[in-house]
Amino acid sequence: MNHWSTHQLTEFFAAVCSPQDERAAITIAVERAAEVLEAEVGAVLRGDRVEVARGVDRDLLDGALPAGPASQLSLPGLEDLNIGTARFGAEPRGSLMVARAGDPLDPEERQLLQAMAQTLGLALDNIALLTAERRLREEREREAAERLALVEAVREARHDSLTGLPTRVLFLEILAGKLRLTVPTSVLFIDLDRFKAVNDSLGHRAGDDLLGHVAARIRDCLRPADVGARIGGDEFAVLLDTTVADDAVPVAWRLIEALRRPFRISGRDVFIGASIGIATGTAGFDADDLLGNADVAMYRAKKDGPGKVIVFEPAMHAEALARLTLTADLRHALAADEFRLLYQPLIRLETGVATGVEALIRWKRPGRGYVPPVEFLPLAEENGMIADIGRWVLRAAGEQAARWRRTHPALTLNVNVSGRQLTDPQFAADVEQTLTGCGLPAGAVTLELTESVLMNDPRTAIACLGDLRDLGVGLAIDDFGTGYSSLSYLQRLPVDELKIDRAFISRAEPTAADLAVIRTVVELARTLKLRTVVEGVETEEQHRAMRELGCDYGQGYHLCRPIEPESVPAAFAAPLVT
Amino acid sequence: MDRVELDGRWFGTGHSTLTDPASAGAEAAAAALNGREPLVVFVFCSVGYHVPELFDGIRERVGAGTVIVGCTTSGQIGGGTVSRDGVSVTAWGGAGFAVRTHVSRNVSGRLRDAGVEAASCLGAVDQPHRALLMLADGLTGNQHEIVRGAFSVAGAVVPLVGGCAGDHLAYVRTYQFHGGRDGVEILSDAVVGVAVGSDQPLGVGIAHGWRKQGDAMIVTSSQDGRVHELDGEPALDVLLRRLGLDESILDDEEAFRQAAFSHPLGLSRRSGEDIRVIHSADRSARSLICLADVPQGALAWMMESDHGSLTDAAGQAVAQAVGTLGGRTPLGAMVFDCAARRIAIGEDGVKPEHDGIAAVIPDVPFGGFYTNGEIARVRGALGMHHFTVATLALG
Known part of the structure; x- marks a missing residue:
């Protein structure tokens, strides 16, 4: 005959082993032992x-349990309880205890x-x-995941995470x-136009977004065997499989056309463009050289x-x-005082x-005579040296003008400023310090800025001009009328x-x-209370006409050629023209 | 006897079988309250009433601080009578009592937590004698877990009592009620916990009236309430053989249920048996479906009884509860009587059962309902029962 307790153990075993x-x-185990x-x-x-x-608060029980072995337990609100305990497990040993009223x-x-306690011990060992x-x-x-992550990271280095395109490597x-x-x-080297402006004005996230869209459009223009890649920043490259240069040109135009269409970024239409260089190679060419070309x-x-x-070519x-x-010579020129x-x-x-x-700056390049500004200033603008050159000009001319003003206190100085200088957040402070x-x-x-510099990024320009204006320096728009004038x-x-x-x-x-x-223009300037200076006055007719139109100032060979500093005091001694 | 009053403390019950819900509520409440302001009102009603209107008739008779709780049933007890369709109201009040409630909602799938939550109201009651009365949805799975959760909060000192709501044994949907004068919430899938505090002792009793029949069996395969095998044999086959029934009885659902109700499973416990009602059979899987869990590995018997034993059980449960009051005459009692017992004893047995209770506590009012599971924990750690009568006596 099965006794009830034997089979309760089966039930207990099944319950205790499940968690x-x-x-x-x-x-x-505690719950079931107490119930059974x-x-x-x-x-x-x-x-x-x-x-x-179970059946009593743990802390209360902790306090109520007799220190040594005991058979009775007293708890408030309950009649005395009979204790039963059974030990389980190896060190540290535990014990399963029940306490009940009555028998x-x-x-x-x-x-x-005892069997329940042993079952619990086994279950705990098992757990x-x-x-x-x-x-x-x-x-x-975890180790496998880390290895996978490492593989991913290597893959990442070969794939651009932003665009999913292959990297330069x-x-x-x-x-x-x-x-x-x-x-x-054929290799197409693609450089985005105006990307920096988007990045600066809409933020890096928009910039990243834009690069993703650009990559997608590039991909759309390619055949399956062609490869697009992000080389870095806003530069992309395309490999055209089995293609000579002549056949690559239409592809390049198609890409430019695709990138010229507006991109919808951050809820607005963004217009950029691209410039593309093409180089073609065949067996024996070095990949790096070809991309360089x-x-x-x-x-x-x-x-x-x-x-x-x-x-x-x-x-x-x-x-x-x-x-x-x-570029190297230009760097040297500043140090060697060749300007x-x-x-x-x-x-x-x-x-x-x-x-x-x-x-007006001139570069006296050793062995080559004077180099006109147009031959070196664009490069200086491109490589950033313009900031150093500009600083030198302001300081040299400023010191010179200060000396002249001792005898000609009303003499004013005009200095040209490049776009690169204007976007330098330190520029106004530099000017102040130099002066x-x-x-x-x-x-x-008076600092002269070209119209195109101002119109490229009017918001930054206005901010910087405001700072300069606060210093008290005058501001002029140079070559007015040649750029895109926004009245x-x-x-x-x-x-x-x-x-x-x-030109006018x-x-x-x-x-x-x-x-x-x-x-x-003169009337417009007058309305806006601006001084007008007409450039390039080379004949007496021009001079007269300008004077009659009400132009305030003039510059030009007819009036006075650019002169060496030592000739300046003489030019201020008497009227130069009548 | 509908009402009794001791030292300003009172206990009253009322009953109505009027079909108009507002009139029924008003009639039962008027009898139970008799113009007094109750601390708590228990409303047990059959499904089918338009419950908001029913409560209108009750709410207008209670005070601002009165708690109204209750549920739908498979029959009502109160006001000295028993009904299948109707409403019973049980109320008590006066000095020395305290009642706090907590409702746990959406309890399916988290019954143990629901029990913990429902018992949380005990902390707000600090009378020397306390009990936790619970009214739970009868259709939310293994209600044993609710009691286990409540016991983990209440501990061994506080007795648990109560019953699970019913719907005339349709097992479709039951409702629980909780609110007060300003409105009563009609809930499903909820457990209403009622912490009862009193200056005087509170007694809980339990009895079922069943006895073992034949040899013990081991539940060799089961899951939750579904018994697949007994002694390694398909459970349905064992049942049919033990009861001498033919396979054809399965064609008649009602006949099978009647036979099964008369022979529940008894799970072996030290102080007796835990009864499991066999509700139906899965003919193709040859398994038996019980309304509460039947643990695998448990020792079980087929149980049997007779009308006399079953009907007497109610009086025994009340006597047990009263026995813990230290000789005091009870103020009143609450009775949670299994609905399946009522089928087993038949309509003819209902009055003798009721009279049996009245004989134990003459002149003491009692109210309650026919349940889908009974809660009673006084000794040990188990508290969920079936095919049983659970009682609460207020000293």
């Missing part, structure tokens, strides 16, 4: 401490409790084993593979462009080399008297002077149409 963690198993033995209180003790209690546990019940195994498995899984590997074949391979061609395209496609290497030499300043007076047209000078160093009042200085911006820019470009009076005898244009 995966120790605490849950102990809780179930109809005990009011159940507990598991580890050492002297109650770990889990003490009979021998069979004590046996059952410990499983937990260790699980930890080991988790450890292995992978691109060169693929290109090298193609260049082992006898068929020609495409880069050189792109540089040329950018210079001619933007939005141009140029196929690489060997002569471009010579140009590139010349550019490199020039000179000429000054072109500004003449008050009404009186013919010089009132100020514009500082203070020279002892030249800010009011005696609305003109009104908002804190400028004092308009310098009307020489290029004819020795201005026509009625020429005059009408100049009159409009």
